[in-house]
Amino acid sequence: MSQTAALYIVPTPIGNLSDISQRALDTLRQVDVIACEDTRHTGKLLSHYQIGTPTWALHDHNEQHKAEQLVGRLQEGKSIALVSDAGTPLISDPGYHLVNRCREAGVAVVALPGPCAAVTALSAAGLPTDRFVFEGFLPAKDKARHDKLESLKDEPRTMVFYESPRRLLDTAAALVAVMGPERRVVVARELTKTFETIQGLPAGEMLDWLKEDANRCRGEIVLMVAGHKAEADALPVPALKTLALLSADLGLKKAAALTAEIHGLKKNALYKYGLEAGL
Incomplete structure (x- = not known):
């Protein structure tokens, strides 16, 4: 039929x-x-x-x-x-x-629904899955790869990439340089095949782990990176923009007080930030 x-x-x-x-x-x-x-x-x-x-x-x-x-x-x-x-x-x-x-x-x-390496890897990675972003393959050239990772440094969602075996080490090194050695990274390779491996480590340790055995860079690879976690006391970007605009006309002390009132934040934290930022 x-x-x-x-x-x-x-x-x-x-x-x-x-x-x-x-x-x-x-x-x-x-x-x-x-x-x-x-x-x-x-x-x-x-x-x-x-x-x-x-x-x-x-x-x-x-x-x-x-x-x-x-x-x-x-x-x-x-x-x-x-x-x-x-x-x-x-x-x-x-x-x-x-x-x-x-x-x-x-x-x-x-x-038709069916297999997808990105989703299969993500489901077993142990990283947050409620929100994630699929970025496909990173650029092959070093500078373009570095710039792309730099643009994703503050991305709060779990990031999922496909990566070539011959570029995995370079990408791992770039992750350490851009996002720091403590950022959680998971490498899933050869999913559903005989030599399936899923390893999760801080980026710095992951780079060392990959260097220890060339086989760890072989096969079809899904690379996942934990999203950026803002510190609990980090000041929101809209408030910092308000502070910068007001301080230009009112001075830092008044600007901090008004910004705190507008955004519901602590005046002292805003004032301290302004001093450090040279506002």
Whole structure:
């Protein structure tokens, strides 16, 4: 039985082939064509489950061009499954242009739930999960990587990254330099595979741990960083802006008193901050 004409977003295993859902298998069998990053890679999964559906390569270099052709086939009544090499399509993988084009053309898009390395790692990391931010891959070049981490230094949510094995040590060193040796870091590698490892340590200790054994930097890696915790007595940024504006005209003592009244803070703490900041 053929699937209803639509683009189906089909997650595939991130390591353990048993993690694919029955719905995903049924969809891959029933669609007219499977669009995938690497036809050889996806071919191994299809062969394992004896699925003979034709495949079509869709990757970063041809997606914008191929998207039009695929949308055309969908509009003709064909059904297409989109898969990535592993995990959920579009999460640091191709597919955005195709899905966006389908939406613009009024073509149905059906997303199946399934494996995602970022969420799998986060669920076992022991870091706060009520709020988190996924940042994908950090920049490859040192300065750009450092600048990106600097921009995230005060991010209060747990941060989730994908990282290349060959850059993991450099990234760990940059984390120590930018966020300090005590910031909690978790490295999850080879999730669902034979050599799965999940290790959490302060950034400084994590750097040493990674250096001790080259194998700890191998495989598919998810890197998670605890969010910044503001000190309990830290003054809120809006209050500091108020203090700076008022002190320019009123002097620090009056500005501290007014700011304390406006924001419900202690006058002495604001006055002390102003002295240290040279207001």
